[in-house]
Amino acid sequence: xxxxxxxxxxxxxxxxxxxxxxxxxxxxxxxxxxxxxxxxxxxxxxxxxxxxxxxxxxxxxxxxxxxxxxxxxxxxxxxxxxxxxxxxxxxxxxxxxxxxxxxxxxxxxxxxxxxxxxxxxxxxxxxxxxxxxxxxxxxxxxxxxxxxxxxxxxxxxxxxxxxxxxxxxxxxxxxxxxxxxxxxxxxxxxxxxxxxxxxxxxxxxxxxxxxxxxxxxxxxxxxxxxxxxxxxxxxxxxxxxxxxxxxxxxxxxxx
Amino acid sequence: xxxxxxxxxxxxxxxxxxxxxxxxxxxxxxxxxxxxxxxxxxxxxxxxxxxxxxxxxxxxxxxxxxxxxxxxxxxxxxxxxxxxxxxxxxxxxxxxxxxxxxxxxxxxxxxxxxxxxxxxxxxxxxxxxxxxxxxxxxxxxxxxxxxxxxxxxxxxxxxxxxxxxxxxxxxxxxxxxxxxxxxxxxxxxxxxxxxxxxxxxxxxxxxxxxxxxxxxxxxxxxxxxxxxxxxxxxxxxxxxxxxxxxxxxxxxxxx
Numbered sequence: 001x002x003x004x005x006x007x008x009x010x011x012x013x014x015x016x017x018x019x020x021x022x023x024x025x026x027x028x029x030x031x032x033x034x035x036x037x038x039x040x041x042x043x044x045x046x047x048x049x050x051x052x053x054x055x056x057x058x059x060x061x062x063x064x065x066x067x068x069x070x071x072x073x074x075x076x077x078x079x080x081x082x083x084x085x086x087x088x089x090x091x092x093x094x095x096x097x098x099x100x101x102x103x104x105x106x107x108x109x110x111x112x113x114x115x116x117x118x119x120x121x122x123x124x125x126x127x128x129x130x131x132x133x134x135x136x137x138x139x140x141x142x143x144x145x146x147x148x149x150x151x152x153x154x155x156x157x158x159x160x161x162x163x164x165x166x167x168x169x170x171x172x173x174x175x176x177x178x179x180x181x182x183x184x185x186x187x188x189x190x191x192x193x194x195x196x197x198x199x200x201x202x203x204x205x206x207x208x209x210x211x212x213x214x215x216x217x218x219x220x221x222x223x224x225x226x227x228x229x230x231x232x233x234x235x236x237x238x239x240x241x242x243x244x245x246x247x248x249x250x251x252x253x254x255x
Numbered sequence: 256x257x258x259x260x261x262x263x264x265x266x267x268x269x270x271x272x273x274x275x276x277x278x279x280x281x282x283x284x285x286x287x288x289x290x291x292x293x294x295x296x297x298x299x300x301x302x303x304x305x306x307x308x309x310x311x312x313x314x315x316x317x318x319x320x321x322x323x324x325x326x327x328x329x330x331x332x333x334x335x336x337x338x339x340x341x342x343x344x345x346x347x348x349x350x351x352x353x354x355x356x357x358x359x360x361x362x363x364x365x366x367x368x369x370x371x372x373x374x375x376x377x378x379x380x381x382x383x384x385x386x387x388x389x390x391x392x393x394x395x396x397x398x399x400x401x402x403x404x405x406x407x408x409x410x411x412x413x414x415x416x417x418x419x420x421x422x423x424x425x426x427x428x429x430x431x432x433x434x435x436x437x438x439x440x441x442x443x444x445x446x447x448x449x450x451x452x453x454x455x456x457x458x459x460x461x462x463x464x465x466x467x468x469x470x471x472x473x474x475x476x477x478x479x480x481x482x483x484x485x486x487x488x489x490x491x492x493x494x495x496x497x498x499x500x501x502x503x504x505x506x507x508x509x510x
Contacts (some may be wrong), residue, residue: 006311039302039303040301042327042366043297043298043360043361044295044297044323045295045463047295050452050462051460051461051462059306072297073463076463077449080447080448080449080463081449082449082461096283100491102373106298106299106361106367111360114360122478134325149509153507157507159500160497162502167257182501182507184501192300192331194335196337199307205305205306206306206332206337207302208328208331221350233433233497233504235497235500235501236495236497237495237496237497237500238357238360240360240492240493241440241489241490241492242417242418243439246437246438246490246492248415249437251435252408252435252437254408254434254435
């Protein structure tokens with residue numbers, strides 16, 4: 001079992017280290033991550049510039065690869081052959097914030113796992129629903145154990161074709177977790193606001209500011225599970241076709 | 256009717272101009288586009304740096320806004336209030352290449368339209384299925400007319416909630432188009448290959464190279480419609496939940 005571990009926060013992120021360490025109990029681990037933070041970077045294929053790859057070491061002294069590409073590039077490069085040994089599973093994370101609802105298309109963590117699935121390799125994204133405004137170093141230990149358990153299941157039972165697993169873990173001790181819930185993607189509520197400022201030369205610049213997003217804690221959704229203390233596992237697909245809307249649009253008459 | 260026109264190829268792209276000109280027959284048009292090419296950039300929310308916005312003019316002398324943000328930022332900023340007048344519809348394009356199958360999560364053209372829909376505004380992405388290796392300036396006239404017709408329909412009949420329209424137009428004269436087909440997302444076949452080169456100092460760098468992607472021309476799909484000379488209109492949703500996989504995963508026993 002050869003597991004590729006990546007993230008969108010960069011190779012020095014503590015969530016990546018916690019994930020890599022836990023995955024090592026399941027097989028050989030290759031860490032291949034961006035050399036900088038790519039949060040909310042979306043699904044990228046870097047084609048207009050070449051990419052560099054450096055060998056580096058994680059804080060525990062183990063080797064890793066760092067690339068100036070996006071998270072999805074850090075999956076594409078190894079799968080295209082930069083890493084010779086075939087990869088059986090890609091696990092991305094642990095993201096320091098939840099990736100729920102509409103976050104999934106923005107999220108570098110999730111789109112890295114999507115990149116794996118597009119290439120025919122199983123992909124899991126793992127995120128920690130840390131409390132808003134949490135300043136101290138986050139404790140990734142429970143989320144790392146959850147990631148291992150989910151990966152074990154995927155290795156043992158497989159996954160339906162084309163499915164990306166989006167795993168979100170409440171910020172609780174492992175013993176406090178209520179259990180695992182298979183969920184649907186819920187509704188994110190973004191509270192972005194435009195923050196206009198003037199530079200020292202009197203010209204405006206714009207921050208996408210506002211409060212952190214919240215969500216609708218509906219039963220059966222990712223956000224609902226987290227708010228009840230459950231690990232949320234949402235199977236995502238890459239076929240975005242809205243089948244019901246097809247029937248509506250077929251009534252349109254263009255000619 | 257106030258229409259925001261954007262793209263992922265940058266404010267100087269001829270496809271944007273063709274789209275903006277055609278949209279003007281339907282209402283007031285504001286052009287707000289990136290100041291550079293963001294192809295295959297995915298769904299981005301730029302939060303780690305502020306964004307600049309400049310007033311510029313298109314090749315036909317009409318005003319436009321250019322931002323150093325990603326295509327989705329160029330939708331978020333106006334909708335967050337940078338443009339005061341409320342926006343009724345966002346049309347993104349015209350992309351010089353088709354956006355079909357798995358392209359939709361990578362595509363800046365499509366994710367710009369997604370950004371609109373997440374903000375509760377109707378969103379349409381328009382792409383031209385130009386022939387591979389086409390060198391001469393592309394003729395966007397038929398695609399622009401198609402964009403206008405689809406936008407007219409959306410304005411007249413509305414769209415089911417949460418639906419992004421992904422429109423792809425064959426590279427034909429308008430009179431040669433076979434018609435319009437409501438399609439599902441098809442299968443893209445990527446032919447990426449790793450292209451390893453040595454820099455002048457003997458260090459490797461990596462291009463994501465290979466041949467242009469192709470697709471499976473199945474009936475009823477985006478690629479199938481294009482290959483038969485039809486305009487493809489695929490309704491996309493932002494809920495990526497794989498419902499059938501939920502039932503499979505619910506059989507998993509974690510404890």
